[in-house]
Amino acid sequence: MSFSNLGLNAEILRAVSEQGYTTPSPIQTQAIPLILEGRDILGAAQTGTGKTAGFTLPLLQRLSASTVPTKGRIKVRALILTPTRELAAQVSNNVSQYGKFLPLSSTVVFGGVSINPQKQKLLRGVDILIATPGRLLDLINQRSVELSHVEILVLDEADRMLDMGFIRDIRKLMALMPKQKQTLLFSATFSADIKKLAHELLHNPAEVEVARKNTTAENIAQRVHLVDKKRKRELLSLLIGSENWTQVLVFTRTKHAANRLTEQLNKDGITSAAIHGNKSQGARTRALSEFKSGKIRVLVATDIAARGIDIQQLPHVVNFELPNTAEDYVHRIGRTGRAGENGVALSLVCVDELKLLRDIERLIKSEIPKHDIDGFLPDPSIKAEPITRGRNTQNKRKVSNHSRQKYQGRSTTSSSQRRQSNA
DSSP: OOGGGGTOOHHHHHHHHHTTOOSOOHHHHHHHHHHHTTOOEEEEOOTTSSHHHHHHHHHHHHHHHSOOOOSSSBOOOEEEEOSSHHHHHHHHHHHHHHTTTSSOOEEEEOSSSOSHHHHHHHHHBOSEEEEOHHHHHHHHHTTSOOOTTOOEEEETTHHHHHHTTOHHHHHHHHTTSOSSSEEEEEESSOOHHHHHHHHHHOSSOEEEEOSOTTOOOTTEEEEEEEOOGGGHHHHHHHHHHHTTOSOEEEEOSSHHHHHHHHHHHHHTTOOEEEESTTSOHHHHHHHHHHHHHTSSSEEEEOHHHHTTOOOTTOOEEEESSOOSSHHHHHHHHTTSSGGGOOEEEEEEEOGGGHHHHHHHHHHHTSOOOBOOOTTOOOOTTOOOOOOTTOSOHHHHHHHHHHHHHHHHTOOSSOHHHHHHHHO
C-alpha cells in the first residue's frame, strides 16, 4: 500500500514525498478514504501513529477540490481544535508542509502570545484555522473571526480537551458553526466520555481504531527503578552520564518540580530546560528547539506541556514522578518509540508511588520489569506518604480548570488580568 492508492491528488502526493513518506500508517490507511468520502470519523490512535496526517491530507484535498466565491475576505472553511499550544503549532506545521502546493491559506492561534498579530492574520482571511479553544473564543468575542462557513471540524486529542475542562468552550464554538459539516474526532482511546461526546457531535460516524485501548507500543522497552524519593535526582544524573544519554524527555507532576529538577541537573553538568504552563511561549519554543537540535540533553516537562512534542527518534523518556492517572503514563511513554522506532521508558518509583505503579500495571495488563541499581536500593524503613494533589477527583478538577486557563493565556476574571497573562 502506498499513498497513491488512497485517492490523494498529485499536489498532496508531491508534498508527502518531499517529507520522505512512502507508506501510509494503519490510521492513515483506514481514515483517509473515509474522510475523502465525507464521513464523520471517530478515531482512536495512540500518539506517534501518524494521526495528524491521517486527517490533514484528506482535509486539504476536500477543500482544494471545492470552489468558493472569492469576493471579500476568505472565510474559515476548516477548523482544527487542539488542547495545547504545542500541539496546535505542530498541526499548523503539518498543514503548511502538506498543503504547500495548494492554493489554500492557514494560520494558528493560541494563548500565551500577543493576540494582535493573530487578529491581523484572521482579518485578512484564511481557509484553515488551527486553534486552542480559549484563544479562539477570545478572538470571536473581539469579532476577529467567525465560523459560519466551516465545512470541516477536527477535534484533535479530544480526551485531553475533556480532561482540561474544555467541553463548555467546545459547545459554545459548535453553536457558531453550521449544523451541516463534516466532523472528525480523534482521541487516544474510546472512553465512555469520548463515546458520549461523539454521540452528541457526530452524525453516523465511522469508527477507526488502530490500537487496543490503553496499550503501550511493543517497541518501547519499559523498566522501573525503585529508589528513595530524595535520591531520584542523583540516580537520574548517574544514568544519563553512565549510559551517555544525549536526548532525554523527563516528566514531573508539577511545574515546581520541573523547575527544581532542571536547576539540579544543570548543576550536575547536564544541560537541561523546563517546559510547562508558567513558561512564556517564547521560552517554551526555544527550549523545544534546543532540545531537538541537541543543544540541551534533557527537557523536563509536565503532562500538559508535553502534548504536541513530536520528535521522531526520541530515544529516552523518564518518569521522574509517576503521573496521578494511569492513562497519562501511556501518553507519556508514547513520546518515544514513534513511527516504528525503538525507545526506552524508565520510571523512578519511590514508596509513595507504589499504588500508582500498580494502577499503571493493571491498566496496561502487564508487569513492568524492576531493575536494581547498586547503591540505590530503597530504604525499607521509609513509610509511604500521601502524594500532594493526588487522587482526589474534586481537587483534580480544580487543578485542571486552573491549568486550562493558565495554559491558554486566559483569565475568567478581568481583561487586565488576561492582558497580563498573555504578556
